[in-house]
Amino acid sequence: MAKIATRDAYGKTLAQLCEERNDIVVLDADLSGSTKSGVMKKVAPERHFNMGIAEGNMMAVAAGLAANGKTVFASSFAMFAVGRAYEQIRNSIGYPMMNVKICASHAGITVGEDGASHQTIEDIGLMRVIPGMTVVQPCDGPEAEAAVRAVAAINGPCFVRLGRSAVEVINDHPDYKFELGKANVLRKGSKVALIATGCLVHEALKAYETLKSEGIEVTVVNLHTIKPLDEQCLVELAKTHDVLITCEEHSILTGMGSAVCELLSEKQPVRILRIGQKDVFGESGKPAELLHKYEMDAEAIVKAVKGVL
Amino acid sequence: MNYQDREKLALNVRANILKMTNQAASGHPGGSLSAVELLITLYFHEMNINEENVDHVHRDKFVLSKGHASPVLYSVLAAKGFFPESELMKFRNLNANLQGHPNMRLVRGVDMSTGSLGQGLSVAVGMSLANKLDKNDFRTYVLCGDGESQEGQIWEAAMAAAHYKLDNLCAVLDFNGLQIDGNVTDVMNPTPLDKKFEAFGWNVVDLENPYDYASIEDAFAKARACKGKPTMILAHTVKGKGISFMENQAGWHGVAPNAEQLKAALEELGVN
Numbered sequence: 001m002a003k004i005a006t007r008d009a010y011g012k013t014l015a016q017l018c019e020e021r022n023d024i025v026v027l028d029a030d031l032s033g034s035t036k037s038g039v040m041k042k043v044a045p046e047r048h049f050n051m052g053i054a055e056g057n058m059m060a061v062a063a064g065l066a067a068n069g070k071t072v073f074a075s076s077f078a079m080f081a082v083g084r085a086y087e088q089i090r091n092s093i094g095y096p097m098m099n100v101k102i103c104a105s106h107a108g109i110t111v112g113e114d115g116a117s118h119q120t121i122e123d124i125g126l127m128r129v130i131p132g133m134t135v136v137q138p139c140d141g142p143e144a145e146a147a148v149r150a151v152a153a154i155n156g157p158c159f160v161r162l163g164r165s166a167v168e169v170i171n172d173h174p175d176y177k178f179e180l181g182k183a184n185v186l187r188k189g190s191k192v193a194l195i196a197t198g199c200l201v202h203e204a205l206k207a208y209e210t211l212k213s214e215g216i217e218v219t220v221v222n223l224h225t226i227k228p229l230d231e232q233c234l235v236e237l238a239k240t241h242d243v244l245i246t247c248e249e250h251s252i253l254t255g256m257g258s259a260v261c262e263l264l265s266e267k268q269p270v271r272i273l274r275i276g277q278k279d280v281f282g283e284s285g286k287p288a289e290l291l292h293k294y295e296m297d298a299e300a301i302v303k304a305v306k307g308v309l
Numbered sequence: 310m311n312y313q314d315r316e317k318l319a320l321n322v323r324a325n326i327l328k329m330t331n332q333a334a335s336g337h338p339g340g341s342l343s344a345v346e347l348l349i350t351l352y353f354h355e356m357n358i359n360e361e362n363v364d365h366v367h368r369d370k371f372v373l374s375k376g377h378a379s380p381v382l383y384s385v386l387a388a389k390g391f392f393p394e395s396e397l398m399k400f401r402n403l404n405a406n407l408q409g410h411p412n413m414r415l416v417r418g419v420d421m422s423t424g425s426l427g428q429g430l431s432v433a434v435g436m437s438l439a440n441k442l443d444k445n446d447f448r449t450y451v452l453c454g455d456g457e458s459q460e461g462q463i464w465e466a467a468m469a470a471a472h473y474k475l476d477n478l479c480a481v482l483d484f485n486g487l488q489i490d491g492n493v494t495d496v497m498n499p500t501p502l503d504k505k506f507e508a509f510g511w512n513v514v515d516l517e518n519p520y521d522y523a524s525i526e527d528a529f530a531k532a533r534a535c536k537g538k539p540t541m542i543l544a545h546t547v548k549g550k551g552i553s554f555m556e557n558q559a560g561w562h563g564v565a566p567n568a569e570q571l572k573a574a575l576e577e578l579g580v581n
Contacts, residue, residue, distance in 0.1 A: 046442070049438060056462045056465065060434075063421070064437075064438070065439045067436055068439035
């Protein structure tokens with residue numbers, strides 16, 4: 001099966017958008033080769049500005065470009081784009097509702113060998129607490145393309161969380177539909193529903209296959225939009241299942257799982273387990289090794305499902 | 310607007326700054342009073358901004374990077390007629406548009422929401438880059454504080470502005486020498502600011518008397534004339550300017566005058 005990193009799909013799509021629209025301006029902080037936003041330099045080099053290793057400045061420059069009518073894509077590694085420049089994003093992009101798309105790559109523990117300093121496990125939390133910020137995490141190449149096109153089409157601040165590693169393409173079929181704020185139900189089962197986002201969608205699907213071979217059918221949902229949440233879908237899942245298990249390569253604190261808990265504790269209380277980074281820093285290692293050690297891989301998901309059945 | 314009218318307006322703006330902060334029982338009069346003539350010159354002489362173009366995205370723009378000086382900006386924008394002067398006396402009140410620090414989505418004529426120091430210069434860099442891309446002649450102005458230059462981001466922005474040769478960007482540094490905790494040179498010495506900005510690739514203009522309209526106009530003209538570099542006007546201002554008991558007092562950074570002090574200050578200005 002074909003594999004592509006979501007950051008590669010982002011770079012390709014951004015270049016296409018730059019060809020289609022002349023209001024798009026792209027900013028990077030010395031990582032344009034890694035974030036893949038630099039791909040657009042081939043079609044519109046005059047609209048790419050490297051801001052150097054200065055993420056805080058980059059985000060406020062993005063705000064200024066947006067104030068003058070540009071649609072701005074600002075990219076870096078998620079750790080620095082969101083972690084280092086949080087307050088600039090909050091005050092200069094979020095508060096004035098600037099049309100800036102923060103497309104941050106190398107998010108989560110699957111950054112791998114670079115280790116904990118580069119493995120942001122808090123970026124979803126940081127972005128979703130900003131009023132008016134849209135937060136999206138695509139799970140594969142086609143979804144990254146759709147997500148980038150969707151955020152480019154709306155006016156306002158958006159955060160797109162992208163991964164470093166190549167992931168299997170699962171959304172290349174003709175029925176695939178991406179709509180911001182609408183979760184995609186991938187498998188329908190009973191009793192337990194896995195709500196996954198980003199690369200853990202693939203682990204959830206693997207877990208589904210393992211469980212199915214043992215006669216257990218669970219529901220699998222791809223929650224690509226973490227803000228705004230698909231309230232209708234989540235409430236329905238809570239009504240029709242005994243247990244929900246959220247899966248994300250992010251801290252179990254403040255992430256997608258937390259967002260789901262916040263919503264359902266008020267709207268439709270149900271037992272929820274959160275699979276994610278358990279409030280500890282990561283370390284160097286291969287992405288698959290890290291997902292295994294920190295209990296976010298298919299094996300850990302299978303174990304969690306069996307534990308509640 | 311001629312100098313005589315500007316002087317009259319300056320008295321009114323100073324009076325408004327004092328009344329606004331007094332009715333709010335909070336706010337920042339010191340750093341607002343220091344920049345009155347600079348903003349009047351920007352809005353009534355230097356910048357092309359008026360009732361016809363104020364709501365446009367594309368025009369000359371001003372970013373108040375030292376957002377706490379909002380009273381002077383609001384007073385000048387009201388004088389431009391962008392909103393009723395009566396709004397000024399709701400400054401910092403619940404449900405009012407005039408927030409403690411400017412919100413561009415609430416106030417007509419405010420070009421950027423500011424308040425967190427160190428970010429406005431970067432925003433102005435972004436606006437100037439956009440104008441370069443659009444190949445227009447609009448200019449971007451930004452007022453920074455001297456204490457604000459302690460923020461590392463000011464120097465990130467300074468590097469970027471020179472790197473991209475933003476000669477359509479003119480920054481003014483309100484060099485009144487005081488910040489909340491005392492003298493800027495005692496708190497964390499940012500000087501020599503002229504040499505630092507020069508070293509960062511800027512055209513630096515020393516404005517010795519930022520209360521003399523001809524001198525201010527001359528500084529802005531020098532900025533316009535400089536090609537290939539952004540300009541930093543170092544305005545040697547006086548914190549609390551115009552009110553004898555407020556001048557050069559760090560204590561008046563973020564404290565509003567009480568009723569008695571307001572009365573004394575207005576008497577000194579000769580304004581009711």
